[in-house]
Amino acid sequence: MVDMSVKIGSVTLPNPVLPASGTFSAEFSQVIDLNRLGALVTKTVSRNYRAGNPPPRVSEIEAGMINSIGLPTKGLKYFLEVQLPEYKRFKPPLIASVTSTDIEDFAAMVREVSVPGVAAIELNISCPTREPGGGNFALNEEHTYKVVKQCRAATDKPLWAKLSPNAGEISSVAEAAEKGGASAITVSNTILGLKINLQTFRSCIGQGYGGISGPGVKPIILRMVHQCAKCVKIPIIGCGGIMKVEDVIEYLLAGASAVEIGYLNFRNPTGMIALIDGLEKWCQGRGFKRVADLTGAMLKAALPYTARHFGRAIIMPNLLPPVCTVKEAEGYRGRILKALPAGAKFEPLMTCYMTHETNPDEVEAGFKAGVFTGVKIYPANVTTNSAAGVSDFRKIRRVIERMEKLGMRLLIHSEVIDPEVDVFDRESVFIERELAPLTRDFPGLKVIMEHVSSKDGVDFVRSKAGQVGGTITPYHLMLTRTDWLGWGNRPYMYCAPVIKTAKDRAALRAAATSGESNFFLGTDSAPHPVSRKLDVVGAAGLFNSPVAIGSYAQVFAEENALDKLEAFTSLNGPRHYGLPPNAETITLERAPWTAPVEMKVEGPEERALIHRGGEAIPWRVVSA
Numbered sequence: 001m002v003d004m005s006v007k008i009g010s011v012t013l014p015n016p017v018l019p020a021s022g023t024f025s026a027e028f029s030q031v032i033d034l035n036r037l038g039a040l041v042t043k044t045v046s047r048n049y050r051a052g053n054p055p056p057r058v059s060e061i062e063a064g065m066i067n068s069i070g071l072p073t074k075g076l077k078y079f080l081e082v083q084l085p086e087y088k089r090f091k092p093p094l095i096a097s098v099t100s101t102d103i104e105d106f107a108a109m110v111r112e113v114s115v116p117g118v119a120a121i122e123l124n125i126s127c128p129t130r131e132p133g134g135g136n137f138a139l140n141e142e143h144t145y146k147v148v149k150q151c152r153a154a155t156d157k158p159l160w161a162k163l164s165p166n167a168g169e170i171s172s173v174a175e176a177a178e179k180g181g182a183s184a185i186t187v188s189n190t191i192l193g194l195k196i197n198l199q200t201f202r203s204c205i206g207q208g209y210g211g212i213s214g215p216g217v218k219p220i221i222l223r224m225v226h227q228c229a230k231c232v233k234i235p236i237i238g239c240g241g242i243m244k245v246e247d248v249i250e251y252l253l254a255g256a257s258a259v260e261i262g263y264l265n266f267r268n269p270t271g272m273i274a275l276i277d278g279l280e281k282w283c284q285g286r287g288f289k290r291v292a293d294l295t296g297a298m299l300k301a302a303l304p305y306t307a308r309h310f311g312r313a314i315i316m317p318n319l320l321p322p323v324c325t326v327k328e329a330e331g332y333r334g335r336i337l338k339a340l341p342a343g344a345k346f347e348p349l350m351t352c353y354m355t356h357e358t359n360p361d362e363v364e365a366g367f368k369a370g371v372f373t374g375v376k377i378y379p380a381n382v383t384t385n386s387a388a389g390v391s392d393f394r395k396i397r398r399v400i401e402r403m404e405k406l407g408m409r410l411l412i413h414s415e416v417i418d419p420e421v422d423v424f425d426r427e428s429v430f431i432e433r434e435l436a437p438l439t440r441d442f443p444g445l446k447v448i449m450e451h452v453s454s455k456d457g458v459d460f461v462r463s464k465a466g467q468v469g470g471t472i473t474p475y476h477l478m479l480t481r482t483d484w485l486g487w488g489n490r491p492y493m494y495c496a497p498v499i500k501t502a503k504d505r506a507a508l509r510a511a512a513t514s515g516e517s518n519f520f521l522g523t524d525s526a527p528h529p530v531s532r533k534l535d536v537v538g539a540a541g542l543f544n545s546p547v548a549i550g551s552y553a554q555v556f557a558e559e560n561a562l563d564k565l566e567a568f569t570s571l572n573g574p575r576h577y578g579l580p581p582n583a584e585t586i587t588l589e590r591a592p593w594t595a596p597v598e599m600k601v602e603g604p605e606e607r608a609l610i611h612r613g614g615e616a617i618p619w620r621v622v623s624a
Contacts, residue, residue, distance in 0.1 A: 003020045003290040004259050004276070006038070008235045009158050009183040009528050011093055011119050012256060013038040016159070016246065016291060017276045020239050021097035021122060021162070023068065026086040031269045035091045036276060036380035038258060042087065044071050044097040044124045045079040047109055053240035054206035059195050061476060064214010064241065064263050066195050066209035066545040067254040068207040072126055076109060084117060094121035095160065098217035099127065103147050107154040108298065109288055123182075126164035126189040127211075138164040138189075141176040143438075148180030157318060158183035160237065165217075165224060167193045173226040174328060184189045184235040186260060187225045191217050213263040217239045222254050228567055229255025230232050230323070230331040233338070243271075243276030252294040302527040305545040307340055309621055311582040312347035314411070314522075317376055318385035322353035326366040333371075344596045345584070349373040351411060355388050356395040360402035367408050374409035374448070375399070379430070382415050383496040383540050385528065400438070404445040411448045414457065417583065424481070427497050428456040438589055439464055448576065450474065451524045453497035454506035462511070469576035471522020472512050477543050480505050492533060492609050495524070496540035510554075512568055522550045527599065527608040544611035550611065551617035553588050587623040591615045 004015040015038040019028075022043050027220065028034060046363050053283055073079075079096075087094050098115045098121060100106040110121055125147055126138035137143040138161070148161055162175035163170055167190040174185050188207030190211025195204040203209070218241030224236045238256035242248060243264055251259050264271040282511040293300065306313055315336065317323035334350045352363055354373045366372035377396075378389035390396055403410055414435055415426035439447060449461055452470040462469035475495065480502050484493040511519045525548065526541025533539055544551070549569070556565040576583045597613035 002280050002288060003292075004066040004283075005290075006292050008120070008160070008237065008257055011039075011158055013093060013402050015279070016094070016252065016256075017257035017279070018237070018258060018260045019259065019272060020260035021095075021124060022071075023262040025384070026083070026090075028265075030211065030271060031451075032273050036273055037091045037092050038276075039095050039119070040087055040090060041122060041260065042079070042083065042093040042097050042126070043073065043085075043491045044099050045073045045076055045109075045113075046071065047105060048077045048100050049073065049075045049349065056206050059204040059210070061193075061212065061214070061216075063216020063464070064212060066193055066205060066210040066212050067190070068205045069212040070207065071124075076112060080113070080115070084115070085624050088117045089382050095120050095122050097122040097124050097162075099124040103150050106147055107150040110151040110159070112156075113152040114157045114448075118157060118338075120160055120183070121150060121151075121155065122160040122162055122186060122284060124189075124517045125160050126162050126166075136164060136166075136595070138173055138177075140301075141172050144173050144181040145176040148177050148182050152181030155160070160184045160186050160503045161185040161354070163188045164242075165189065165221060170224045171227045171231045171327065174232050178232045178234050182234060184226065184237060184257075184312055185232065186237040186239055186254075186542070187222055189238060191220065213240070215243050215247075215263075217241045218247060218250075222250055225251060226254040227321075229335075230319075231327045231444055232331060233334040242275070243267075245275055245282055247283065248275055248279055249294065252291070255295060257292070257295060276572045284392065294609065301524075301599055302545065303339050303346075303598070304341045304344070304544065306525065307344040308344035309586060310547050311345060311584055312349055315348045315350050315355035316376060317351045318383075320385055322355070322388050323350070324355060324358065325348055325351050325362055326371050328368060329371050347354065351376045353388070354390055354396055356390065356392065358396065358399050360399050363399055363408070364402055364406060368408055372408070374411050375403060376413070376450075378413050379415060379417050382413055382417050382426075384528075384559060386413070393438065400442055400445060407444075407578070408444065408567075409446045409448060412451055413451075413496075414449050418486075423498055424500055427452075427454045431456060431460050435460065438469055443467065444577065446578075451495075451522055452508065452511075452519075453499060455502055458507045458511045458519075462516070465518045469572070470511070470516045471520060471524075472508055472572070473522060473524045473542075474544055474548050474555070475499065477505065477509055477512060477555045478551060491538045492611075493542070494533075494538050494540055495526075495542050499534050502562060507554060509559055513556055513559040513564050515561075515564045515567060517567070517572045517575060519568065519575065521548075521552065521569045527601075529601065530598070530607050530609055531607055542611040543599065543608050546610050547617055549586070549588065549621055550593075550595075550617045550619040554617065557590070557619065586621050588619050589622050590622055591617060592618050593620045 006016045018039045024348040052072030053068045058067045078336045097110045101360045136148045161182040195210040221240030235257040237258045238251035260288035354377045378386035380391040416430040449470045479499045525545040527543040528539040598607045
């Protein structure tokens with residue numbers, strides 16, 4: 001049995017499927033069982049009677065419909081005396097949608113609808129078809145913040161701010177709503193559009209422009225939900241173009257905790273019930289125990305392995321889309337902290353994804369605010385999610401100049417992407433073409449050459465001791481390309497940079513166990529779904545967090561250098577980053593254990609392979 005309940009702040013919904021305001025009323029009880037819905041969302045009410053916009057109000061378009069209803073309502077008094085008692089007959093939480101063109105009146109209305117029976121209040125600050133007098137506060141960050149803040153002061157009820165897709169940057173407006181005190185955000189209202197009647201040469205809508213809804217808007221709103229999820233910590237309700245259960249799942253995977261259904265209610269009044277049933281069936285078929293686990297499933301599965309053995313970690317920014325701004329980094333950090341197991345002590349150290357458009361001021365602001373620990377360079381298309389990376393190093397010199405002045409660390413995936421360069425030579429050529437000139441031109445810049453994989457890489461890091469540090473993964477210390485390719489292709493050993501020759505491995509082992517302070521731990525642990533890892537073109541990366549410390553201990557023991565292990569794993573890295581070492585410790589013992597083969601992941605990804613899964617590992621962590 002699937003637990004279909006979700007939490008939107010303090011409000012628990014029996015399932016994540018809700019009607020969108022303006023597309024639903026209590027009369028739906030003649031067609032469906034309203035007690036099966038996740039919540040009941042009222043049509044938006046204003047203080048006084050409103051007739052709405054002149055007809056025609058609705059017109060069909062290829063991808064849905066365009067409407068300009070204009071928020072008709074019989075007013076607040078009628079809602080409280082007539083409509084509210086009707087809704088109280090049903091079990092789901094009631095969400096009262098209210099609007100006003102005036103901030104003071106908005107707050108007063110919120111205060112007046114904060115009555116028993118109302119579970120939360122949705123602030124419709126975003127209707128695109130209001131008359132020119134205003135009321136669409138959600139087009140502006142400052143206006144959004146002010147109206148939400150004033151409404152927050154007027155009630156203890158949860159407030160859901162309904163945002164506009166017509167805002168220039170919806171994630172900034174979402175942050176303003178959160179800062180003002182919103183308990184959740186609804187993303188989003190309709191997209192303003194136009195349809196012209198070719199017989200009359202006039203708009204098909206009496207008001208002129210109208211709001212577009214239907215399946216055509218889904219990819220746009222889905223993108224906005226994903227952007228907002230990266231920037232805010234409060235729950236998100238996704239709304240736009242949902243027609244089938246797969247659409248609901250996409251919204252949940254993008255970061256929404258629930259969805260509102262609008263256009264479908266006009267096409268099929270029983271559609272919401274079909275979505276609820278379909279979602280439960282889908283979850284059962286995919287092994288979900290809770291529908292809430294759809295949001296951030298891979299992060300929730302993988303993070304405990306890292307937090308169990310590591311007190312902190314450098315968090316890579318190569319998400320889709322990448323983490324390029326302070327807001328996005330703060331949002332990602334918030335999601336990581338939220339996904340931590342109860343009682344875990346773990347500090348995510350965030351990085352900024354370098355692109356040709358990276359702003360030096362943004363980088364500096366993030367560094368000074370303690371959000372960015374460093375900036376990460378991915379040469380474009382070098383590895384997973386790196387398409388937005390750097391293809392011309394001349395275009396990022398302004399950022400690097402600023403970082404040198406700030407004493408900020410630059411992390412580099414050190415491979416060149418050139419069809420004329422052999423895959424096993426990419427690191428060496430990158431050093432020659434890019435890294436050596438970069439460190440020469442910016443001698444004060446602190447650089448981390450991430451996951452050094454060759455003797456040439458080791459030699460370069462040594463030659464730049466004090467300026468350049470190099471991280472080394474456990475698998476580059478243990479494997480060679482013969483292990484990967486010599487006995488048939490083993491795609492679960494594919495990583496970037498690729499593992500190389502025995503000569504390269506020997507140089508890496510000697511460097512790691514030497515005690516030299518410019519070499520240190522870097523797991524580059526990358527959990528990929530089995531389907532992606534074993535695909536025809538597989539994803540680069542090995543998920544090694546569960547076995548990393550034991551693997552390092554094994555290598556150091558084999559090299560008779562256990563006395564150097566603590567410096568490599570715990571001291572050299574913080575020193576190069578200018579951070580204090582962790583005060584807490586872990587204890588290892590020489591006691592064999594067998595690593596699990598895979599990590600279970602709730603949802604469609606199902607499982608990820610664990611590096612060295614099924615192997616007997618001679619060292620294990622016994623306390624942390």
